[in-house]
Amino acid sequence: MSRNPPHHHDWPLLLDDNFSIQVHWFGRFAGYADWRIDRVRLTPHMVAFFFVEKSACSCELNGSALELRQGDLLIVRGGDEFEFRHDRTKPVTSLSACLSLGQGDEPNVLLQRKLPRRVRWKEPKAYGEEFEKVMAALEESGRPGGALRASGAVLQWLGSILAGLRAPLLGGGEAMRGRTALDRVLHSQRWASERLSEVIMLEQWAASVGMQPVYFGRVFKSETGQPPMAWLNERRLQLSRRLLGQTAHPITQIAAQCGFACPFYFSRIFQKRFGQSPMRYRQAQC
Structure with a gap:
């Protein structure tokens, strides 16, 4: 004797999120001797991730000077002022992203976490590999289903960063x-x-x-x-x-x-x- 199947609304809830992603830039800046970023303020609802893939550079963040080496990840929060310089004879190669992760009425839930300013990433090669996956997905975002795959790639990359940082919610x-x-x-x-x-x-x-x-x-x-x-x-x-x-x-x-x-x-x-x-x-x- 067969049982009546359950209604779909009786099924267990597996996921209940409402994310929206805005990506303002996401790319590799490699070996330009004249590279520099003059003083600028990050848009309030954005978070920027700046990873030194090769060489080194200097940064001024909210008036504080920082020296960034290969493998360092710098996190800039909305409203921060920053500028970058490097040695023209040893150009820096960086992986840089600026985005927001909205959820419901919250424009960027990343800003609700206690994100460190600078982190020495334990597995720099893995960081670069995950970053390249997102770049590849963004390049294909105009194809059928591409936007969904790109969003998934961004979320997976963000998930790996938050797992590595273990950044708790602000209280x-x-x-x-x-x-x-x-x-x-x-x-x-x-x-x-x-x-x-x-x-x-x-x-x-x-x-x-x-x-x-x-x-x-x-x-x-x-x-x-x-x-x-x-x-x-x-x-x-x-x-x-x-x-x-x-x-x-x-x-x-x-x-x-x-x-x-x-x-x-x-x-x-x-x-x-x-x-x-x-x-x-x-x-x-x-």
């Missing part, structure tokens, strides 16, 4: 000055989504966007229709359902991965939410 007032209530809620959701396996207290969560807990709860519910902890439990339960269906991890391990310290509590609220125990749900996916 509290540092990130939230001048932000609307909706901005703060969206930022708080991203902050919590990166910590689903951790114990999250409401006070800590509210502080991540510079708000008091009671006011944070009121604003969060106004913007999302759910209290913060209800929203957080739903995200954790959706993650647990995906892990139950796609991995062979023990249920106790999945509970811990999803932020439930007690597997019995996890089983109880899972059954209440989905109408069956985690074990029964897993068996039904086979």
